[in-house]
Amino acid sequence: MIKGGGRNIGFPPSMSELEDERSISLRQLMADEGIIPSYKDEEKRRVVISKLRGIVERWVKNVAWERRLSQHHVDATNATILAYGSYGLGVYGSESDIDALCIGPFFASLAEDFFIGLRDMLKTRIEVSELLCVKDAKVPLIRFKFDGILVDLPYAQLRVLSIPHNVDVLNPFFLRDIDETSWKSLSGVRANKCILRLVPSLELFQSLLRCVKLWAKRRGVYGNLNGFLGGVHLAVLAAFVCGYERNATLSSLLANFFNIFAHWPWPTPVVLLEDAFLPTGSPPGLMPIQLPCGPHQFCNSNITRSTFYKTMAEFLRGHHLTKDYSKPNFSWKNLFEPYPYVNTYTWFIKIHLSAANQEDLSNWVGWVKSRFRSLMLKIEEVYGFCDPNPTEYVETYAKQPNIVFYWGLHVQLRTINVSDITYVEKTFLTNLNSGSFQVPVGRIHLSVVKASQLPWNGDCGSNNRSKKVTRTCWKIRIPEDKQHCKNVPVYSKHMPGYVVGYKKMDNKEAESMEVKC
Numbered sequence: 003m004i005k006g007g008g009r010n011i012g013f014p015p016s017m018s019e020l021e022d023e024r025s026i027s028l029r030q031l032m033a034d035e036g037i038i039p040s041y042k043d044e045e046k047r048r049v050v051i052s053k054l055r056g057i058v059e060r061w062v063k064n065v066a067w068e069r070r071l072s073q074h075h076v077d078a079t080n081a082t083i084l085a086y087g088s089y090g091l092g093v094y095g096s097e098s099d100i101d102a103l104c105i106g107p108f109f110a111s112l113a114e115d116f117f118i119g120l121r122d123m124l125k126t127r128i129e130v131s132e133l134l135c136v137k138d139a140k141v142p143l144i145r146f147k148f149d150g151i152l153v154d155l156p157y158a159q160l161r162v163l164s165i166p167h168n169v170d171v172l173n174p175f176f177l178r179d180i181d182e183t184s185w186k187s188l189s190g191v192r193a194n195k196c197i198l199r200l201v202p203s204l205e206l207f208q209s210l211l212r213c214v215k216l217w218a219k220r221r222g223v224y225g226n227l228n229g230f231l232g233g234v235h236l237a238v239l240a241a242f243v244c245g246y247e248r249n250a251t252l253s254s255l256l257a258n259f260f261n262i263f264a265h266w267p268w269p270t271p272v273v274l275l276e277d278a279f280l281p282t283g284s285p286p287g288l289m290p291i292q293l294p295c296g297p298h299q300f301c302n303s304n305i306t307r308s309t310f311y312k313t314m315a316e317f318l319r320g321h322h323l324t325k326d327y328s329k330p331n332f333s334w335k336n337l338f339e340p341y342p343y344v345n346t347y348t349w350f351i352k353i354h355l356s357a358a359n360q361e362d363l364s365n366w367v368g369w370v371k372s373r374f375r376s377l378m379l380k381i382e383e384v385y386g387f388c389d390p391n392p393t394e395y396v397e398t399y400a401k402q403p404n405i406v407f408y409w410g411l412h413v414q415l416r417t418i419n420v421s422d423i424t425y426v427e428k429t430f431l432t433n434l435n436s437g438s439f440q441v442p443v444g445r446i447h448l449s450v451v452k453a454s455q456l457p458w459n460g461d462c463g464s465n466n467r468s469k470k471v472t473r474t475c476w477k478i479r480i481p482e483d484k485q486h487c488k489n490v491p492v493y494s495k496h497m498p499g500y501v502v503g504y505k506k507m508d509n510k511e512a513e514s515m516e517v518k519c
């Protein structure tokens with residue numbers, strides 16, 4: 003018998019050979035998409051964490067000295083940084099932030115020492131830019147860029163003098179008498195630890211979560227601020243599937259992920275640790291997902307009727323595309339096809355945000371995004387449905403720095419009533435002017451546009467490349483760190499709003515990536 007490539011030639015592949023082939027092709031697809039960070043990127047993030055550790059150690063010793071603690075206590079005290087979020091789970095992409103929890107001792111307060119003392123220390127560092135204190139969030143934090151990488155830095159205060167670098171956040175000794183904010187801030191690190199303990203194979207879990215995040219981003223169903231499932235939600239769902247099927251392959255896990263969640267009886271909550279859930283009252287939201295770090299803690303969710311509908315439609319599509327993954331000629335590519343916004347919607351809400359300079363714009367966009375849920379609800383009230391496409395665009399011909407969003411509308415009308423959008427804008431403005439961000443530093447303008455007026459359609463569309471191109475009229479926002487290292491995103495041929503990978507280029511080449519019209 004002739005053997006080739008490990009398989010008996012002349013015989014159809016066995017089930018397990020097929021499984022292996024499908025998993026290999028899925029891993030290859032992930033690698034081709036460039037979503038697995040390079041060694042250089044990993045190293046850069048390690049350096050950021052280690053520098054942050056150095057900063058908080060110095061900060062806490064300063065605070066101890068200011069509080070007139072004895073020299074012995076000043077020497078003994080310590081603070082540390084624990085990475086969590088997608089970085090802590092080992093599934094971050096090049097566009098992910100670093101979620102880093104600062105843990106400090108009993109005498110270093112959140113209001114004074116963290117939000118004033120540590121903020122001032124960070125401000126003096128040349129690596130730090132776009133620093134912003136987010137005080138009134140459920141998990142208050144300092145957000146900034148460190149060497150171009152976005153960092154979310156919340157704070158937890160423990161009732162001890164010194165925090166070991168490998169502090170066990172599941173150990174009741176460290177958790178006694180802590181305040182509610184510290185408890186909430188610790189929940190991300192605790193959730194990660196529980197997930198990592200629960201999954202039978204770390205490698206399979208990480209690969210599955212990478213696949214699921216890529217799918218969710220491509221299909222426009224990723225991101226808590228835009229009303230979809232965020233990184234933590236998908237991490238719990240992926241861990242759930244991994245626990246469900248112990249002798250799994252990557253392809254069977256991905257197919258099972260869609261099978262399970264396309265048929266999930268929402269709003270029954272997804273619970274990783276059965277005994278942690280004590281049913282008292284109904285769980286929150288349309289897609290409740292429990293955090294695996296304690297009873298009654300759920301991932302916060304911004305899901306609305308519209309985003310629930312779209313997410314479910316995408317779960318079903320995923321199930322239909324993957325249920326026959328062992329059939330000949332199967333390809334994973336369709337699953338990750340970018341969402342065809344232009345072909346799906348006739349009308350879009352255009353949200354135009356602008357400010358006098360980049361820093362104001364960045365703060366303004368952050369604030370507006372934190373209120374997107376109320377905008378979505380208002381749009382649903384007026385138009386019945388909206389699909390909040392998270393892609394950010396920049397109108398390069400405009401005078402002021404700006405960011406533009408286009409959200410799909412399901413309206414059948416030929417014309418749109420202008421007073422409706424004026425009403426939506428007015429009520430949203432009232433919402434934006436409430437809360438801690440009292441003085442608006444930017445402008446917002448809402449309008450309804452036709453699909454043909456979208457930047458990737460009509461005159462600017464890829465089908466019209468034969469027209470003489472003269473000036474850049476729009477581009478997709480490229481994160482600053484990507485501009486700096488000239489890692490230029492490569493967009494899908496079919497949907498320019500979607501990044502399919504990153505490519506190193508010189509400046510000249512990078513400029514030619516902008517779409518001209």
Ligand SMILES: Nc1ncnc2c1ncn2[C@@H]1O[C@H](COP(=O)(O)OP(=O)(O)OP(=O)(O)O)[C@@H](O)[C@H]1O
Binds near residue numbers: 087
């Ligand atoms: N809605 C939420 N409910 C509960 N915890 C949350 C929520 N959003 C974020 N967190 C916590 O903060 C962490 C970081 O969130 P983040 O939004 O940065 O997502 P991520 O999983 O790190 O994915 P990404 O790669 O997009 O950054 C999560 O892992 C989770 O612990």
Ligand SMILES: [Mg+2]
Binds near residue numbers: 099101
């Ligand atoms: Mg993150």
Ligand SMILES: [Mg+2]
Binds near residue numbers: 087099100101154
């Ligand atoms: Mg974050």
